[in-house]
Amino acid sequence: MKRGMVFDLRRCIGCNACVVACKQENSLPDGVFFTKTLSEEYGVYPAANRVYIPTLCNHCEDAPCEKVCPSGATYTRDDGIVMVDDAKCIGCGTCAVACPYDQRSQMDADNLKNGMYGGGNLTDFEKQGYGRWTPGTVTKCDFCSQRVDVGLEPACVVTCPTDARIFGDLDDPNSAPNKLIRERGGMPALSDKNTKPKVYYVD
Amino acid sequence: MANENIIVGDTFKVGYRFQRYWDTSMAAAFFCCELGAGLFMLSQYFGFKLGMLVGLVFAGVGKPYFHLAHMGVPSKAWRAMLRPDRSWISRGLIAIMLFVGAGVAYLLQLEYGLLTAIFGETLGSFFTELARILAFVAGVVVMAYQGFAMAHSSAFALWNTGLMPISSVAYAITTGLAALLVLGWDGFLAQQPGVRQLLVNFTMLMLLVDLAIIMSLLHGAYHGTTGGRQSVGLLVKGTYSQAFIGLVMGVGIAVPALLLWVGGTSYLLVVLAALAILAGFFTYRVLVFKAALYEPILSFKPRTASL
């Protein structure tokens, strides 16, 4: 099994609901995003257009972050999800500078301590959620492994109002992502980096 | 492609982004490590104990201090040595431990005859030689491993080049020479003016080599990727150009070369040249980190852009 994702650029409207769903699902502090929706403008008025480009960890088959990790904190599961073991991470940031997609985030100790509203007044939600993160560790999207393990899809996929995110098994030729890649010529981002990403874009 | 390819900070625009995971503290760690290794290796060649000691202090104290200061979870730093099979950080950490351990043992033997005292004449000689070779071999790894760690990063064209470890070794030798000249000028070098002049000439040669490496690095990055081009732009005419051209190239290479050329026999000028080399090298370390840019996410123009 090789879990992967396809982004349909024709459908993404840049609402960032996925970003907020991810923050909520993973109790992410201020300024930390495991997924983003970037935008880019093309053309000249009146023939101008804006394209929204969702991004997240590409869960590469040849993950550079895993190769460089000195402590073994970064590893790939049998289903292809590249995970970070918080307990083993030393926060050296080598994974972050190895990742060509800039998908790593370091958990800032001050952010976790001060909370979203600042001043150290954590909400109940933050109190129960921030315990997942060790300050100083460098981590990333894990395809909501806690949801995937119970048969659910990642929070960003479920939340997307336009079904622009399609999640599935890239080893299954009949899976929804594979069909899209085949039918619409899916391409990964920055393929010249040779990391064999498992996230594709169709447009 | 898009209307602008610009550096986009922390926004949700497509564009280039700085990396700051490896910043000044890490640059200081790299600086100490390479300087320390270079100084020790050269000092070891001449049997110059003070040089070896200072080298070990830089590599064995300065480097860990700044590296731990950089680390997010320093209490777990020991885990950094667990994956030498694939990680240059692990290899480097093991090499540093061997380097410092063997170096200290060797130094103690030179100064106090420690190994001989413990193991006797024969074994002591064996262990002394072992320590010397181990320190040397580990030292070579220590000099180069940081460059390899950087070269391993496909994220930044500025780093992703075989020239990175070469630059590390070259600068280690250059700064090692500079420090050796300063520390040994009135000591062992005073009795060997010929060697002293040779070292001065060698330093000037290394500055030329450093210059060639830097130019090649920039050239390779510029023609490598668009991100590399942006990085080079930052260094030669953008945000960091004053520091790069002024400190790295000027103060770090041109000035000491000139000082050594005209005043290679004056201790004062040699000291000034050494300080300039160290300042230039440190700035180089910092700027190569700061100028590294992540590429924009898409390398192709989406068809939806034309709809």
Add this chain to the structure above:
Amino acid sequence: MGVTIDDGQVDNNHVEMGECGQLLGTPHQLGHMPEFAYPTNEYHLASHFPNGVNSPHLNLLVHLNREYFGVEFTPDVIVNCHSNPVWSIQGPREKWIQFLKEMRFIVCVDVVPNEMTDFADVILPSSDVLETWNCTMIEPPHTEGQCFRQPVTEPIYNTKSEEEIFYELSERLGVLEAYNGVINMILGFEQKPELKLDLDKKYTDREIARRKGLLWNGKDIDWYMEHGHSVTERRLDKWYRPWEGMRLNFYIEDMLKERDGLKAKMEAMKTPYIKDWPFEDFQPLPTARLDTLHTLPEEYNLYAITFKDIQLNFGESLSNPWIRDIVFRDPVHTGLLINTATAAKMGLAAGDVVKVESPYGHLYGRLATTEGMHPETIGVSNALSRTKSENTYVAMSGGHFNDMLPYDMANTDAASGQPETTTKVKLTKLDDWPDFLKQGGSIYDFVQELETAKGKGEHH
């Protein structure tokens, strides 16, 4: 299927035939309007707009022109429920704020602190949608039914549901019976007498939600708790039904009837401003008229629009840290949007600090150039229309878009009561921010932090 709120108005919405077989006009969509009177009995002048929907800007207009409108009473109490007129009203905030300061007593029922609650003498914090019950009718035209809301948690702070708050207030004010009477009428309970609220009792949000569900399909609350909603295609008898043989009006004589009716009432009451009233807005045929916007002096050379994105609601969502975290990274919310070529022609560039001025007000901002904006328009994101508030989490921007909008009768449509919601502006480049924006902590400071951020990772 069952009964909904608007079943009580089926007759109203059932279009009737006139003597020539033409469609006749239907009564006011909001039901009975106040009787016209001079001096007026209401600040919002609903009685002056027989076809219109009372628009809040008229409150400010009347307050500032009390003599003109012959107002004999002085409103001195506001009970505000979950609205933010300080933020959303159009016209100059400073005048509206002065209006509020002159109030003797202000009560706000709200979920989050905002610009309006800053003025409250008493805040009655209400529970939010995750903590309360409700049943809401689906909006027509194609479907109808009830959408059920149930709490996912008990209130986590010291709050009450809005039902509880207003029942408490009604009882203490001695208007409980009237309040229940209004609820019975508005929610349609009068159509099923067994569901009518007893006039002298207080009810919980849960009970009212239960009755609304019963009204629709006779199912009790446990059914709704399981199913969540009950929706069906809209009953035909509620549709607009011109196919029943009626002729479509070409000449909308009702408009003239309303006009003449209003004029007659104004004459009868010797209303002094009858001579200024724009009766010509009541037109029986579509009549192209030059918008007043186009009569502004030429120096105002750009149209100004405001807009919002999906993640923003009108007044509050920026106090949500997650929303705030994403909004100001999105390029359309990082500056006042101006077409790239237009900016160049005007000698402006992205990053320039400007004063944006209409004949009615102004704001300050920083420009962001884009090809996505019409060359004659400047776009002010809703996210950049923030004023100073006690809610320190929401940073202020350079002013409010609505400050630049008119609030006078010249820019109000007499037929609908609606004001002009766009304007024309001129830009003046500034060397620096005005003093009140130089203290740091504005939205633009945050945006600049993000745009010039040198990257993630801890500061080493």
